[in-house]
Amino acid sequence: MAASTPHPEADTDNVQARPISLGIDIGGTKIEGVAMDGDKHLLACHRIPTREGNQAVHDDTVTLIHHLLDPVGPNRGSVTVGLGIPGRVDANRGIVDDAVNLGIRHMALGPAVAKTTGLPVRVENDVNIAALGAASQAGDSLMAPGTTPHSEAARKQARRSASVPGRDGPRALPDHDDHVVVFINLGTGLAAGIIRWGRIEHGASGAIGEIGHIPVDAHQFPCKCGQHGCLETVASGSAVEALWPGIAHPLPDLIAQASQGNQRAQEVQDIIGHGIALAVQIVALTIDPGVIILGGGMSRTGQPLLDLVTEHLNRSAACSHFIASLNLPDRLRLAPADLPIAAIGAALAGRMATDSRPSDFIGKEIAS
Known part of the structure; x- marks a missing residue:
């Protein structure tokens, strides 16, 4: 398992009790995560291989959350988690069905990760979080026709x-x-x-x-x-x-x-x-x-x-x-090939959920 590494643009020395948004993209071959601060600076990136099955996906997600928080340090504000995963996702309840490539038929992923970590968790479909991450870059780094990415x-x-x-x-x-x-x-x-x-x-x-x-x-x-x-x-x-x-x-x-x-x-x-x-x-x-x-x-x-x-x-x-x-x-x-846009989108989805209404944040009741 690779060590967690700060993002090249990370500014971990100046993080003073700012909110931290964790975003994790659970894919068929790898699980990739990022940590972002309140100004949407990328603080850390980490990836691990994907293992199949409900328990393995839960355990690996929790492990990745801990790896992402390590380089941020204890001097941080509230932490939110956004997860992206294939399959049919009930975003309001954090439930995943038919994530076939992950060996998941039915899983209450949001509540399970929230209960283990004590953190509020938002779960979204993987295409949706990639869309959100890509849209966040739409005015800056996306390649238009005639540009070499x-x-x-x-x-x-x-x-x-x-x-x-x-x-x-x-x-x-x-x-x-x-x-x-x-x-x-x-x-x-x-x-x-x-x-x-x-x-x-x-x-x-x-x-x-x-x-x-x-x-x-x-x-x-x-x-x-x-x-x-x-x-x-x-x-x-x-x-x-x-x-x-x-x-x-x-x-x-x-x-x-x-x-x-x-x-x-x-x-x-x-x-x-x-x-x-x-x-x-x-x-x-x-x-x-x-x-x-x-x-x-x-x-x-x-x-x-x-x-x-x-x-x-x-x-x-x-x-x-x-x-x-x-x-x-x-x-x-x-879409830019050198940015983890899906993980970025997951982090944004998690933070946006808590910025709107509490019911959007799966596990908030469990974590309290």
Whole structure:
């Protein structure tokens, strides 16, 4: 287990009884956490491998909380915890169902961690916290079309934006007019997180943003949900792996092969590019956000992914004045690859819950 390390921008010497927000992103292969102060400086980062099962997830989460608090020291104010986890999450009760990759069928994660640590805990779906974390960077470090996300300038910008103080209140958005931000998670599956006025939208049942299971694709590939033609079957990491198999990092290879004239690669690239562009259009036409962020594992492809999606959006715009009028490529951003945006979003979600109303904070009664 790696030692907990302060973030490069950490300022632990000057922390004087400030509130501390812990954010933990529980993923299928790793659990990553951050500690932030009241000015949203990153104080510490830590990650450990994921183990499956209710007890293992509980124990590892508690261990990570202690690791994150160690470098902060005893001179701190109130501590809040935000957790992000895959599966169906009842955020108001801290309950997780069907986190299949973690071996969790049903778990009262929030109350369990709160009881063990004595800290108030907020639990959110992993895509939602990634959306919140990405939205918090939307005015600073997100990559627009034509920008190289791994450039030195981009890295400096990302680090700077993570430690700029002065963003007040519980809002997670920067101080500009993009009050609705959508994060499209291009991971193993496809889903969207919606941030409105700096807060996560949940919908009536928690299914908001599950755009991957809209059956709109003409290829009618079977989906694990039981339907055919779901958008996820042509616009996700698993879709690329299925259509371009046998490659460790299939999307960069697919794009490279297509650019070299490989006809099959060009066919698959068109399917994937059209699918992601369709996801962008669905988000734009149903939610109309000012900023649309592409994140998840596929986003690490960087500028070539943005170029591919922009090309397909431009194709649609070329035959539709209405679509052209939406200026969709101008709304696209690429999530920064060098910031733990999901853990940052979890920390923000935990702090925002206690800043709004006590019932939002799972375990507050247990901790008192």
